[in-house]
Amino acid sequence: MNHDYEPTEFSKSLLAGVFAGIAATVITLVYNFYFRGSTGFSLSEIINVSTIIFVSILLMTVAGLFFYLFHHYFKKGTVIYIVVFVVLTLLAVYGSFNVQRSPNPLLSAEFRQLLLGVIIIYGVFASFIIPYLYNSKKI
Numbered sequence: 001m002n003h004d005y006e007p008t009e010f011s012k013s014l015l016a017g018v019f020a021g022i023a024a025t026v027i028t029l030v031y032n033f034y035f036r037g038s039t040g041f042s043l044s045e046i047i048n049v050s051t052i053i054f055v056s057i058l059l060m061t062v063a064g065l066f067f068y069l070f071h072h073y074f075k076k077g078t079v080i081y082i083v084v085f086v087v088l089t090l091l092a093v094y095g096s097f098n099v100q101r102s103p104n105p106l107l108s109a110e111f112r113q114l115l116l117g118v119i120i121i122y123g124v125f126a127s128f129i130i131p132y133l134y135n136s137k138k139i
Contacts, residue, residue, distance in 0.1 A: 010068050016133035017064015021057035024125040028052050031117050041110040043101065047118060056122070063126040067134060078131050089123025 007015075029052055035041065063085065070081035096119055101111035 009072055012134050013064045013068035013071065013130075014061065015064075016067065016130045017061040018057065019133055020064065020125045020129045021060030023129065024060055024121055025053050025056040027125075028056055028118055028121050031121060032114070035114050035117065039110050039113075041107070041114060043107060043111060046101075047111075047114055052118070059122055060125055060130065064130055067130050071134070078135075082127050082131060085123065085127040089119065089127060092119045092123065 029049065032047065032049070032052060066085075067078075067081050070077040070084070074080050093116060096112055096115045099108070099112055099115060101108045
């Protein structure tokens with residue numbers, strides 16, 4: 001049985017998003033463990049292992065679907081997609097500076113640092129890794 005087939009734009013975009021989500025999960029978990037180990041930050045109701053796993057894969061899969069829409073329906077769709085997701089990342093970074101997690105200023109500052117790192121990781125993967133994976137012939 002021969003199962004060779006030509007992947008469609010949709011399947012390549014979706015798989016790029018899923019793979020980026022898995023990779024972003026691993027990187028974010030490493031960052032989370034390192035950050036918590038080095039700072040002693042203990043609040044874990046919002047950013048924890050289960051939310052990192054679920055949110056990373058979900059967000060990157062949705063970003064892969066958006067990549068498909070931009071790439072398929074717009075001329076220069078990849079460039080537009082990258083610009084849109086870089087802007088969204090910058091807006092999320094800006095918004096993270098205003099997060100008040102706890103009445104304790106130290107805990108709030110540490111939470112903002114953790115959140116900022118997570119946002120940057122997700123932003124880089126959504127903005128650059130998904131288009132790279134989509135266009136890569138080797139992967």
